Amino acid sequence: MKSLWILLLILLFCLPVFAKTEFPDSLLIGNVKVFIHPSAKSILETEQKRLGSSKKFVESMKEKMRFYFPVMEPLLQSAGIPNEFKYLSVQESGLNPIAVSSSQAVGYWQFKSGTATDVGMKVNANVDERKHIIEATKGAANYFTRNNRVLNNWVGTLLSYRVGLGTAKKTSYVMDWVGKSDIQVDSSTDWYVLRFLAYQKFWADEFKKDDSLGIQPINQSKLICYDNSCGKNLYEIADELNVSYDDLKKYNPWILNDYVPSDKNYIIYHPSTVTFFDNSIQIPEILQPADFLLPPKKKLDNPQKE
Known part of the structure; x- marks a missing residue:
């Protein structure tokens, strides 16, 4: 009987949610x-x-x-x-x-x-x-x-x-x-x-x-950020924040090596309920368009083409 209930719950979870x-x-x-x-x-x-x-x-x-x-x-x-x-x-x-x-x-x-x-x-x-x-x-x-x-x-x-x-x-x-x-x-x-x-x-x-x-x-996990990453490697950051290196690596795949370049202060992400992260900035400060909109350089093709 227990197995039947489990099967019914699985079927219910997988049912379509879209009503025409x-x-x-x-x-x-x-x-x-x-x-x-x-x-x-x-x-x-x-x-x-x-x-x-x-x-x-x-x-x-x-x-x-x-x-x-x-x-x-x-x-x-x-x-x-x-x-x-x-x-x-x-x-x-x-x-x-x-x-x-x-x-x-x-x-x-x-x-x-x-x-x-x-x-x-x-x-x-x-x-x-x-x-x-x-x-x-x-x-x-x-x-x-x-x-x-x-x-x-x-x-x-x-x-x-x-x-x-x-x-x-x-x-x-x-x-x-x-x-x-x-x-x-x-x-x-x-x-x-x-x-x-x-x-x-x-x-x-x-x-x-x-x-x-x-x-x-x-x-629900929250995507939180840590912005004191300039020039640090992920092991340092993981130790500093007492979080998993593997999680930092997983949620920051943009880092191709194990360190954050020193030429830019990137925001590191981590989904966590750790108190330190809960007290840090959760949403980046709203930027003004001039802060990140570049002047026209050359004719752009679509993103999927060179």
């Missing part, structure tokens, strides 16, 4: 109202159904978002990037810092090394900032800001993240969107945009549902 509902007629992405043509709704609903097919997957991803979004949100906000764009990192990498695509794009926001360098990230033998949540988000903010100066539409800018600015400028409907606050997508719109709309709506609804039901995560 009709996709809304419009969504707001930043200052752009996106009207959904009926021909696109079945595509969006299918994508949402796929996302909600496993409760275990949904809960695991929400835990990651609760972990990383408090760091990403103030950086996007200070750069003037729509808050909804945080869900693009979920679409790109599943918030996995060591994710590597078939085209060798790496990290939270899936940049190839050349484009990462163009938007201000360091990628060398010692560090790979594509795997650092703050540095990678700054780089993504740079990319979005530069392209939006040209396209003047956040949904067009979103598409340029996949196809590059040059291709986006050759896409007729993207150029029709320039400067507009009301646009329409349909079944002919690039799959990347439609998938993003499905992701944004699905995950935002999941958090709204939790809030409305008063659901609080159990034993």
